[in-house]
Amino acid sequence: MPNNSPSRIPYLDLQAAIGATRHMGGLEATKDLVCLCRVGPAHHVLDVGCGPGTTARLLAREVGCRVTGVDIRPAMIARAIEAARSARLGSRVAFRVADARSLPFGDGAFDAVLCESVATFVEDKPGLVRELARVTKPGGRIGFNEEVWVKPPPSDEYMAFMRHNMDVEPDLPAARDWEGFLLSAGLQDIETRVFDRADAGRESSQKRRYSLADGLRILVRSGWLYLVNPAFREYKRLWKQMPEGLFEYLGYGIFAGRVTVPHPKKDLPVGTVRSIYRQAGWDWTERK
């Protein structure tokens, strides 16, 4: 169970208050995701769980494509719209308040769909993949950047930290499970890259997602929250109790696949998935 004690802010509300989100691998991981999804200037891209619109602005600016961002938190969307206005991106970016699990778009509305560190917080991951595939044009790609354990954590302490401080159910799917989710949503040409956090250059690119002005705003907001909000201070205190070497074990995977036609409305029967596994030469372990 997530830690809902009133003395602590839920992780995602905290991010909304600061106006910053994180995903492992930072800017470099975003670039990988964009490459694996073959995003081009003529595309209309959906960024699911866009937060304050950092990736959406980056794509509109660097790739020149149109981007729609959705986030379930109105506070995030308000920040995203404000930031896009200051960046003078005009009609190239648009933002909506929406739930990733039931998107307010018709089938095949987008050329590519990106999802950065969002599925980790959603219980029904195969259902989420299906919903993203539904709104993607046949031939378009969807890509995820999500947390995975790169090595089994040595004790329960690591799991408990994830559960209580990041509101994440720490029984994370493995990279192979992710491939299974994409396959069972009818995707093909699945590409996977798994990273640990040993590459300091990739990790420091976290900050490069933000402009200097954005960075300063985030710093000021965090400082202000620290002063006025005891729940924020409590959060900072809990964060310092991170078990040693957590990020030796916790890494991330980038998973992308091509949407084919037609997308299945329901899960594929288990027998079909088992047969796909067998043909691919993968181990099949029975899941509940």
Next chain:
Amino acid sequence: MVSQDLLEILRCPACVREKDGLLEHYKDSWLICQDCGRKYPIVDDIPVMLIDEGDKWVETAKESLPVPPPAK
């Protein structure tokens, strides 16, 4: 003002998987599903496309909807 071509791709999140879920743009403040009658507010130019939000207004006649919609 929410631009028309961006509204064009919006659908009712509750209906879109089974039906069309086409939305009527009402007084620049609401999006009304033509299938289920859920009404999604446009607050400060931001369409709030959450099913829970649409549920709140499903029984309200469209003539009685507040314009502009109440801010949260």
